[in-house]
Amino acid sequence: MFWQAAGTLKQLHTGMKKVAFLIFFFISCIAGHAQGSRHIFSLGKSDFLMDGKPFQIISGELHPARIPKEYWKHRIQMTKAMGCNTIAVYVMWNDLETAPGKFDFKTGNHDIAAFIRLCKEEGMWVLLRPGPYVCAEWDFGGLPASLLKIPDLKIRCRDPRYMAAVTGYVQHLSAEVASLQCTNGGPIVMVQVENEYGSYGNDKEYLETLRNLWIKNGIRVPFYTADGPTPYMLEAGNIKGAAIGMDSGGDQHAFDEAKKWNPDVPAFSSETYPGWLTHWGEKWAQPDSAGIKKELEFLLSHKKSFNLYVIHGGTNFGFTAGANAFSPTQYQPDVTSYDYDAPINEQGLPTPKYFMLRNLIKKYVAYTIPEPPAAIPTITIPEISMKAYSSIWQNLGQPVHSPQPVPMEALDQNQGLLLYRTKLIGHKSGTLKIWEPHDYALVFLNGKFIDTVYRDGGKWEVKLPKTDVADPQLDILVEGMGHINFAQFMIDRKGITDRVTLNGMTLMNWDIYKAPLDASYIKNLNPSAGTTYDGKATFFKGSFSLDQTGDTYFDLSGYKKGVVYVNGHNLGRYWYIGPQYRLYCPASWLKKGQNEILVLDLLQNNPANISTAASLY
Missing domain, CATH: 2.60.120.260 (Galactose-binding domain-like)
Incomplete structure (x- = not known):
């Protein structure tokens, strides 16, 4: 009887275990459905590993801050259709911390988490490049210019005032993206520590402090650094246990240099350049496609991971364009367009370079590459009559x-x-x-x-x-x-x-x-058609009516130097020295019916009519 009772209890216990297991399995399924499949991305000795198997990163870089949110999905789909399986995402700190201690992760194209979720929905992995310094031809390299109020500030080091601001940024951004790591069912597989630090400084404790900050705030995926493939840059910029990114790593010599520095982690080309940046007063940068084709043939044939910087650049709307300087008296500001001569141009269209690279990638990958999505419609607008409206002197x-x-x-x-x-x-x-x-x-x-x-x-x-x-x-x-x-x-x-x-x-x-020429200043302009100060620093205004909207370019070749606003949106700077005379306006900033354009020209005395075009040049 004892054994019979014991057997009954055993059966009951077994049954309860099965019920508990089914409940657990059911909950796990719900959680898995909500979060997506979880994956382990790790660093092998020479390969990246996805769930223990070698994985080749074929990445194209997009910058959410340079792309209208309405077009995020389109640009991600364009990247996938060129053959990429990953998207590298620069995050611009100063675009998110709008004032000291005040962060915006929701309005317009500030919702970084939404962009990363879109990557997941489109079946793309993500390399997260959060800085805090990113370079990127972006104003102050992504650092908040409010830091410059500190008279003796030192940046990109362990200056306590700088690090206090960095800590706040890391805490806020981590809260947005930690749940989107691949270990949680999201698409983020790696996070970059700083950017090209070996070109700037040699405080490796600073780099370790940054990595530990991310870890403290919930980042568990592997880390990588990105530097030029030269011995001193790799030594100063890489930290133990982080994958080695090279800007760029287009030949065997670069990978050999990385292996000399650390033979125990994989190396990859973290910035492979299909195009290049342009400063005011220069010709448009349009590098020969033969160079990028040669680099990609090497990377693909040797199964090396890489990231195309950039696959699509977008636009330096407003005052977001940065500048270069390599001496105390040199200053090279970047143009408003970040077209970059990239495979996907500023308005999201594929270029001949896009199809060349797409066909090349097709030869080496086993997965099916989808067709590109339909192009965003473009429009041209009849010539717009402009009149003097106000001036800086009246405001x-x-x-x-x-x-x-x-x-x-x-x-x-x-x-x-x-x-x-x-x-x-x-x-x-x-x-x-x-x-x-x-x-x-x-x-x-x-x-x-x-x-x-x-x-x-x-x-x-x-x-x-x-x-x-x-x-x-x-x-x-x-x-x-x-x-x-x-x-x-x-x-x-x-x-x-x-x-x-x-x-x-x-x-x-x-x-x-x-x-400041910000939205509030422009909205509250005091109208005054009278001109003073020899007509300099004058606002000119015009209006136009639309039956339908579409992407367009406003041609400022009739003006000299200034800023353009359409329906209150700052399209960016223009300058008669070129090479840019047309400024991109996305369809989402236009509306059916009446629209308004406002031009502030620092040098122009008289109004000039404005035409439009369907392309940058």
């Missing part, structure tokens, strides 16, 4: 008084214009020098335009003529054109960064007027 507001000029960031302004005004006492004519103009200045004496001063080249002097005015008024209107985003001169404040001298005498007692 100055209240000044800030200062003994010496101070830069924008000291006044909690990161972009736009500053007007510096003073009375000339003592010297009243002669050689005026601005120390230093960041980046483009217009000089006026008693309301009369004298000359411009451009930062690049170090020629910062203007000759002031004699006048009959007892106390002449000097006005210097300074435009910031993008914070430097690379190399050793990134501490780059805007406006007048030190002083102004006249015949060697330091000019004192300034009134400084802010003109």
Whole structure:
């Protein structure tokens, strides 16, 4: 009887275990359905491993901040249709922290988590490139320009003030993306630590601090670094246990260098360049396709992982374009378009380079490559009549008084214009020098335009003529054109960064007027058709009606230098020195019925009609 009772209990226990198992299995299925299949991505000695099996990363880079949210899915599908299985995602810190301590992860194209989920829906893996420094030809390399309010700030190192800001960023971004790691059913397989640090510094404890910050905030996937494939860059930029990314790694020599540095982790080409960037005043960068074809043939035939930087660049809308400088007096601002001569052009269309690379990738991969999605429709608009509307001079507001000029960031302004005004006492004519103009200045004496001063080249002097005015008024209107985003001169404040001298005498007692040219400033413009100050810094306005919307380019070749707004959206900068004369406007920023275009031109005296086109050039 005892054994019979024992047997009955055993059967009951077994039955309960089965029920418990079924409940657990059911819950797991629900969780698995909600989160997607979980995967383990790991670093082998020479290969990346997905669930223990070798995995080749074939990646194309997209930047959500440069693409209207409405087109995210289209650009992801275009990337997949070229043969990629992964998307590299740069995250721009300063696009998300809109003011110190205030983060926006929801409006417009700030929803990074939504972009990553779209990648998952389209069957794409993700390489996350969160910085905090990214370079990317983006303003200040992604760092918040508000940091420059700290007079003796040191960046990309363990300066406690810098690291306090970095810690806040890592905490907020991790909260958005940690659940999207492949170990949780998401698409993120690796996270980059900093960016090309071996080209900048050698504080490996700083890099370890960054990695530990991500780990502390829930990042569990492997890490990688990205550096040029030279011995000193790899030594200074890579950290133990992180995969070695090379910018770029297009031949065996590069991979051999990586193996010398660390033979126990895989290396890959973290930035393979199908195109290149363009500065104002240059010709459009259009590198020969033979070079990228040769590199990809090597990478594909040797089963090396790689990331195409960029497969689609998008647009530096507003004031997001950065600048380069490789000497104290050099300054090379980037154009508004980030077309980059990429396989997918600025408006999302495939180029001949796209199809060449697609056909090449097809030869080496086992999976089926889908057809590209339909193109986004484009439109052209009948010529738009423009009229003078207002000027900076009618919208100055209240000044800030200062003994010496101070830069924008000291006044909690990161972009736009500053007007510096003073009375000339003592010297009243002669050689005026601005120390230093960041980046483009217009000089006026008693309301009369004298000359411009451009930062690049170090020629910062203007000759002031004699006048009959007892106390002449000097006005210097300074435009910031993008914070430097690379190399050793990134501490780059805007406006007048030190002083102004006249015949060697330091000019004192300034009134400084802010003109940030942001949405609030533009919305509250005081209309005034009258022009002053020789017609410089004038707003021109026009309207146009649409029966249907579509992507288009506004042609500013009739203007000289300034900024364009369509229905309140800042399309970016234009400049007569070229090469860019047309600015991209996505369909989502247009509407059926009446639309408005507003142009601020710093140099143009009279309005010019504006035409449109269906392409960048």
